[in-house]
Amino acid sequence: MSQGIPFVDLRTQYQQLESQIRERIDAVLDHGRYINGPEVDELEAKLAEFSGAEHVVACSSGTDALLIPLMAWGIQPGDAVFTTPFTFIATAEVIALLGATPVFVDIDPDTFNMDPVALEQAIQRVKTEGELKPKAVIPVDLFGLCADYTRIEPIAKAHDLQVLEDAAQALGARHGDRAAGAFGHAAATSFYPAKPLGGYGDGGAVFTNDAELKTLFKSIREHGMGHHRYENVRVGINGRLDSLQAAILLVKLAAFPAELEGRNRVAAWYGQKLKTVKTPVVPDGTYCSWAQYSVLSEQRDDLMAKLKAENIPSVIYYPRCLHLQPAFDHYGYKEGDFPVSEEASRKIFSLPMTPFLTEDQVDRVAEVLNNA
Ligand SMILES: Cc1ncc(COP(=O)(O)O)c(C=O)c1O
Structure with a gap:
């Protein structure tokens, strides 16, 4: 490993x-x-x-x-x-x-x-x-x-x-x-x-x-x-x-602008290298702080398992939409009420994102996903 x-x-x-x-x-x-x-x-x-x-x-x-x-x-x-x-x-x-x-x-x-x-x-x-x-x-x-x-x-x-x-x-x-x-x-x-x-x-x-x-x-x-x-x-x-x-x-705030640049550098590498998952859209005129780098795939579970086998962590944000949370049952929402959110929760997963990732590390993540 x-x-x-x-x-x-x-x-x-x-x-x-x-x-x-x-x-x-x-x-x-x-x-x-x-x-x-x-x-x-x-x-x-x-x-x-x-x-x-x-x-x-x-x-x-x-x-x-x-x-x-x-x-x-x-x-x-x-x-x-x-x-x-x-x-x-x-x-x-x-x-x-x-x-x-x-x-x-x-x-x-x-x-x-x-x-x-x-x-x-x-x-x-x-x-x-x-x-x-x-x-x-x-x-x-x-x-x-x-x-x-x-x-x-x-x-x-x-x-x-x-x-x-x-x-x-x-x-x-x-x-x-x-x-x-x-x-x-x-x-x-x-x-x-x-x-x-x-x-x-x-x-x-x-x-x-x-x-x-x-x-x-x-x-x-x-x-x-x-x-x-x-x-x-x-x-x-x-x-x-x-x-x-x-x-x-x-x-940490004094170091934050340089870290934001680091996060954006990593996001740009992911964007260039990932070929088989839908990568995030950053609309013109916006600058993202990349709290998460989240991608979409129909084969999410399989891809996450392959990453795990290579000791690469990934996390699902969010596996269950809020309208379907038991705590909110009494509001009477049901599955199908918010189809775009529900589809995202079925396909989304987030990849490692830190300002300190190297291009080699991003290459390793991309290789696992692209070859899957
Ligand atoms: C979108 C969003 N809102 C609110 C919160 C709540 O923040 P905290 O965990 O500091 O209470 C979080 C984070 O955990 C969040 O991601």
Whole structure:
């Protein structure tokens, strides 16, 4: 068996950044402000600069980064929040947590992101049925590719919907002249370790250009705090990011642009070398952060077995669409409701993607797939 290729490579990154990471961790241990330390403010400022969003509120996970704006907008039972069924559970879970109803919208077969035509149809249907109030839409920037905001934002505006960008996988991506984090009324990202910009534990951030919303987000993040910690003016959560995670992320953020270039280099190699699977489409005017490199094949299981035999890992994101998840049974969706998403879940699998893969390693992956 040949030497393994990592699916995600946190070890090489750590080796490259070790002394800086240890230095910043030591600084936190020295000042001892483990909660709301200066690293959190510094990270928020640097993320604002990086994304082009005016305000950033760091928080405890990507899931909380989605939950906080929905809470700020008062999303509640009876509200419809539109999103896709081809995403990680957290995107729809936060809607359900607030008692609102996730209304799923099928995806575009090339980008795996929300189909704007299907969004318009879903909004019209909900309005005609009259049972739910359309309130918000959560487009997902799946695998690191921004959703089609050029078409989604005007639809949302026409129907007076709040837009929450799920940029959990997409920090560093761009669509036209804007970067992930800067779309919609608010955006959410995740610093889960395997994300393009990942910490050493859970973490996330909310982005917005609206100063009033930022104040609300900060309050909700800290138990609905008012003027001080023990004045609680609304119901919130404990959603803070640890100073230690912020310290680690500051080092990784400085290295992130070069890593994004590395991911794009690897993606370009895959695109040139893979001959027997459908490779990802990157529309003109977009820059992908390649959280995953996902391909489609009718022979998925066979190809994944052949990769495994060569010690090459591959993973299915996502094997079951959200409308078919047992947790969402009560919404009454059934198989066939979202054919594009369902077909993707049957054919998709993701290949190793790290900024540190060599061309030889990509050649090995391509050889296994091309010869299968
Ligand atoms: C699309 C998407 N949304 C939300 C999340 C939730 O992020 P977290 O795991 O940091 O809570 C994730 C990642 O896990 C994700 O991939």
